[in-house]
Amino acid sequence: MHANDLNFVAIADNGKLVGFNVLVGGGLAMTHGDTSTYPRRADDFGFVPLEKTLDVAAAVVTTQRDWGNRSNRKNAKTKYTLDRVGIDVFKAEVEKRAGISFEQSRPYEFTERGDRIGWVEGIDGKYHLALFIENGRLLDFPGKPLKTGVAEIAKIHKGDFRMTANQNLIVAKVSKSNKAKIEKIAREHGLMDDAVSEQRKNSMACVAFPTCPLAMAEAERFLPSFVTDVESILDKHQIPSDESIILRITGCPNGCGRAMLAEIGLVGKAPADTTCT
Structure with missing residues (x-):
């Protein structure tokens, strides 16, 4: 959550969303050999109530728009403006533009990260199916026609399809009457595979060769076999199957494989009477 320009940590009180802690000015990217670029952890500006969230977001974005470096793209991110x-x-300018004063940040603790693969019931009574898509490549592979499977689901699905920051796919807003049909299609086409390890679900790479012009090495195409090697090591040392290493592979110093996870795929629980998701 501290790795992007603007992040919101949701705070709930007795199960009800009441507002957000606002994190500003993070970023992991840097240009190799350019010391004016560097990774930076976002600063915690404080808590804002729910009704002021969009005002604060607009204030941060417009302040960066007006104050950010427009002559050097490599120093254009919010982290450099803050420094x-x-x-x-x-922060004072954001408060002025949003017409608010930040409160002290509410306590929270992250206890999980990544996507909740499988079914989750929403507060609206709809169901959401998160599908693990290795490397985000929705293709028809031998014995796993993933693309065809999603096309078949789309023929009967009345809700949304959503991509996650972890390169996975969510079939969202599924009605109870369609839940069993969609799961049947997903399993028949390899979209739901109980044999996929937790380690593979928590591993990710940037595209690297041959897609990215900045690439200096393999990443995406190397990931599957590398995860298999890591799984063997975990088995050798008797690491429980429900535990894993957060594994990222990048093909150059910009570290896009690290940055892709940071924004959305975090789930947490706060102490006392507050919770964070």
């Missing part, structure tokens, strides 16, 4: 003008100055 140049000062955190307190930037």
Whole structure:
């Protein structure tokens, strides 16, 4: 959550969403050999109530728009603006534009990360099916016609399809009457595979060769076999099957494989009477 320009940590009180802790100015990317670029952890500006969330988001974006470096693309991110003008100055401008004063951040604790693969029931009574898609490649593979399977689901699905920051796919807003039909199609086409390990679900790579012009090495095409090797090592040392290493492979120093996870795929629980998701 601290690795992107703007993040919101949701805070709930007795199961009801009440607002967000606002994190500003993170970023993992850097240009190799350019010391004016660097990774940076986002700063916690504080808590805002739910009704002010969009106002704060607009204020952060417009402040960066007006104050950010427009002459050097490599120094255009919010993290560099914060370091140049000062955190307190930037925060005061956001408060002015949003018409709010940040409260002290509410306590929270992250206890999980990644997507909840499988079925989850929403508060609206609809069901959401998160499908693990290795490397985000929705293709028809031998014995696993994933693309055809999604096309078949689309013929009967009345809700949404959503992509996640972890390269997976969510079949969202599934009615109870369609739940069994969609699961049957997903299993028949290899979209739901109980044999996929937790390690593979928590491993990801940037595209690298041959897609990215910045690539210096393999990443995406190397990942599947590398995960198999890691699984063997975990088995050798008797690591429980429900545990895994958060594994990222990148094909150059920009580290896109690290950055892709950071924004959405975190789930947490806060102490006392607050919770965070």
